[in-house]
Amino acid sequence: MKSILKIIISIALCWLTTTSNAFTNDDIVNRVKELDTNKDGGVSMTEAEAGNALRIIHNFDKLDVNKDNKVTAEEIEALNK
Ligand SMILES: [Ca+2]
Numbered sequence: 842m843k844s845i846l847k848i849i850i851s852i853a854l855c856w857l858t859t860t861s862n863a864f865t866n867d868d869i870v871n872r873v874k875e876l877d878t879n880k881d882g883g884v885s886m887t888e889a890e891a892g893n894a895l896r897i898i899h900n901f902d903k904l905d906v907n908k909d910n911k912v913t914a915e916e917i918e919a920l921n922k
């Protein structure tokens with residue numbers, strides 16, 4: 842019984858993390874920091890691919906509002922409103 846509950850919880854968590862658009866600003870900032878391996882303040886396509894950040898990869902052109910080839914937390918926040 843407990844294992845079934847665990848499976849349901851993990852599916853629910855998985856669903857939440859993959860389909861929810863309701864990121865908090867803290868989540869976005871932390872995710873960008875995590876992906877920004879060269880610490881230039883933004884996530885390049887290469888960094889997004891290395892971190893398997895599918896949402897950023899698929900929406901890169903839309904997210905990179907100022908077209909400097911990196912996505913910052915501010916740019917994600919602006920589109921997340
Ligand atoms: Ca970077």
Ligand SMILES: [Ca+2]
Pocket residue numbers: 883904905906907908909910911912913916
């Ligand atoms: Ca940008």
